Amino acid sequence: MKLNTPKGTRDFSPAEMVRRNYIFDTIKGVFKKYGYQPIETPAMENSETLMGKYGDEGDRLIFKILNSGDFLGKMPAELLDGGQSQIVNRQSSIANHLSEKALRYDLTVPFARYVVQHRNEITFPFKRYQVQPVWRADRPQKGRYREFYQCDIDVIGSNSLLNEIEMVQVTDEVFSKLNIPVTVKINNRKLLAAIAEVIGAPDAFVDITVALDKLDKIGEEKVVAELKERGISDASIEKLLPLMRFSGNTTEKLEFLKTYLGENETGQKGIAEVSEVLETAQRLISNKTVLELDLTLARGLNYYTGAIFEVRSNIEGTLSSSISGGGRYDDLTGIFGMPDVSGVGISFGADRIYDVLDGANLFPELTSDSTQVFFVNFGDKEASHCLGLVKQLREAGINTELYPDSAKMKKQMTYAHNNAIQFVVMVGTDEMESGKIGVKNMTTGEQSSVTITELIALING
Amino acid sequence: MKLNTPKGTRDFSPAEMVRRNYIFDTIKGVFKKYGYQPIETPAMENSETLMGKYGDEGDRLIFKILNSGDFLGKMPAELLDGGQSQIVNRQSSIANHLSEKALRYDLTVPFARYVVQHRNEITFPFKRYQVQPVWRADRPQKGRYREFYQCDIDVIGSNSLLNEIEMVQVTDEVFSKLNIPVTVKINNRKLLAAIAEVIGAPDAFVDITVALDKLDKIGEEKVVAELKERGISDASIEKLLPLMRFSGNTTEKLEFLKTYLGENETGQKGIAEVSEVLETAQRLISNKTVLELDLTLARGLNYYTGAIFEVRSNIEGTLSSSISGGGRYDDLTGIFGMPDVSGVGISFGADRIYDVLDGANLFPELTSDSTQVFFVNFGDKEASHCLGLVKQLREAGINTELYPDSAKMKKQMTYAHNNAIQFVVMVGTDEMESGKIGVKNMTTGEQSSVTITELIALING
Helix, strand or coil: CCCCCCCCCCCECHHHHHHHHHHHHHHHHHHHHCCCEECECCCEEEHHHHCCCCHHHHHHCCCEEECCCCCCCCCCHHHHCCHHHHHHCCHHHHHHHHEEEEECCCCHHHHHHHHHHCCCCCCCCEEEEEEEEEECCCCCECCECCEEEEEEEEEECCCCCHHHHHHHHHHHHHHHHCCCCEEEEEEEHHHHHHHHHHCCCHHHHHHHHHHHHCHHHHHHHHHHHHHHHCCCCHHHHHHHHHHHHCCCCHHHHHHHHHHHHCCCHHHHHHHHHHHHHHHHHHHHCCCCCEEEECCCCCCCCCCCCCEEEEEEECCCCCCCCCCEEEEEECCHHHHHCCCCCCEEEEEEEHHHHHHHHHHCCCCCCCCCCCCCEEECCCCHHHHHHHHHHHHHHHHCCCCEEECCCCCCHHHHHHHHHHCCCCEEEECCHHHHHHCCEEEEECCCCCEEEECHHHHHHHHHC | CCCCCCCCCCCECHHHHHHHHHHHHHHHHHHHHCCCEECECCCEEEHHHHCCCCHHHHHHCCCEEECCCCCCCCCCHHHHCCHHHHHHCCHHHHHHHHEEEEECCCCHHHHHHHHHHCCCCCCCCEEEEEEEEEECCCCCECCECCEEEEEEEEEECCCCCHHHHHHHHHHHHHHHHCCCCEEEEEEEHHHHHHHHHHCCCHHHHHHHHHHHHHHHHHHHHHHHHHHHHCCCCHHHHHHHHHHHHCCCCHHHHHHHHHHHHCCCHHHHHHHHHHHHHHHHHHHHCCCCCEEEECCCCCCCCCCCCCEEEEEEECCCCCCCCCCEEEEEECCCHHHHCCCCCCEEEEEEEHHHHHHHHHHCCCCCCCCCCCCCEEECCCCHHHHHHHHHHHHHHHHCCCCEEECCCCCCHHHHHHHHHHCCCCEEEECCHHHHHHCCEEEEECCCCCEEEECHHHHHHHHHC
């Protein structure tokens, strides 16, 4: 029997768990400090809640749950007639009948469902955080898993740009606390729409966005070829060239845009929004975080309507893909029948953050949770005596273990060593008689003979 | 569109999350104090890891994941030939081809897989804890959900009864901390096997166990009828009657068993084991917990070989089903090719514990994590000024929010009230000029005008 976890999924050992919890605790701590409240939603959602929300590509990556019990009984007869060759061609229709539930693909759509379903219990604006795994049937590769944790915050029910600014503040504080210098790239869908308008190709908004997004990777020539292929006129492409060729810092970019977009109303709105977010956030964040206007930033998800964020690590040699991202969506709950509610959110990818910290050796020493005192087991009588001492240490809040078997000394000491336990206690017949406790500090090598009260003081001090 | 979570699954609101986290934190705190280390395994396992481990009934309740992509293409042609009427009869064979992965049914079998897969990285005895959801396609009812959290500890790789004793200590400490008085029922599979032997029906071990388990609910007469139906001889049943009719406390039960099981070797071993566990645990636990030998305790899972535990709340009117349970298994890793490793574990059902605490109004006041200070938003200029003050409070570790919109006062105060925020800060043009901050304690009604330093002291003190 081949023993492993399914492709793209992983076990987490105690050492990995301590580091993962460090990331989760840091992120949650910041979320709480900004007033976000926790919710959780089930791993499974009804398929109709998820399907059609992530585009065709996303839909394909959703893990579907086979109906339990008589899963073929309710299948329309015609779908199962005609033998294998014909049945195979009807896979997607058949899948709809085989499965009514699916694993969540992200936390945003389940959150939208939550908000609409519980709208009467919620006080808006609703600031929630959610830290849970999501599942995607993606091809696994470095930094991409089929099960991974997202740590999301969203503010829903407020149009104020203060929320966008807060997203940048939270991002800055999370990564400052984790000691990861980052660049927060900001763009605005309104700017992208205005660009499409001023070059005379408003309907080609998506094509232009996709092409701009690739500029860094494939260069101007290929982007132009792609735009032509997608049917954008030469005149429009000509007008786009100055934007593609422009380089400068954020202030220069904003100046350029003011001229480039001119009187365009959407454009002016977009410029005003990014300017306010950039300026106000800049004076509130630490100097470890770089804030940057990036006009080529598009992000795949269709539901964004205003600000778009993406965060990358500035540590050389670490993961180049984004470790956090989000944006403003004006009508996410509309898909569930509750229109005109605006929200803004950002998602932190815990697994990618782990890879960055691990790759750059940035995890601090993390031992506070592990066992502090280890009692050697010298036999039934001694162990029975030790149980009372162990109990007293635990009552004093000290994490303590007694080895369960009276195994060879070497085996017991290997256990203490491998589990990085700092204090080893030995209570044999001599100590039982004298009422003293032999203790060795494994870090310093110091040995002493103490009372239980002295032992507790020794460990806590 | 009907908006809800799948049958038997639930959303958790912020208020519920705070209470759930109280349960998880309490349980994990005790686990750590006893030296257990955290691991996590993926939600999905390969089907072959799970199938066949929980009996036919369990297998039926496992949620299967539909293969992604071309899930019908690899199906043997003969399974899909013959039209719907014939195909429906081949459901279980078809399911095996449609699905290669499944959601975990408990934490014990994935843990056994983990131990065998990572055996070379683990120092034994391995004390691990694991707090994760599990999924079962059970019929939902009160106290029974399709997605629920288990909190498990196991010690694997040690035969010592000190581990059984520790299970009782941990149970006592968890429920003492949660303020739930409980009865810990203990039995031992060896006693059950010995009973079957001494009444001359060793092969009917399972039948007798199942029948004894029902004694409380259906009474002697029906149990006898059921035993007859299952082919147990009258002579055997006659010998079982004294046991079924015996009532007494734990000491009396042990005395009775010594006579009843006589020279039976398995029986003597069983008596010695439960005696040691009961006696030693009794002197280590608090007086809130009742320890009881219960010979009718069987528990469904076949893999137990020694001690069996089950925990029930002693609060009248709360859930009568078990809120925790476990036992000793001598060969769980054997199913994955690593024989002769003994383990013992116990599982705490967080969702049932929640229902008990909720039903008995035993949740303490839990507010430490929520927002402490709320800033009213009087307009753009005031809000911009407040951002700096809010930043200083957060830097002092105080959870603080500024309302994002300059909405009507009533709306903002309702928000603060509904989110149970204790301090409301008002900084209008007057305060901006004077540099003072108006603050109201919503609990006491006290109002004052303070500096930022005084405000921080006020909240932290």
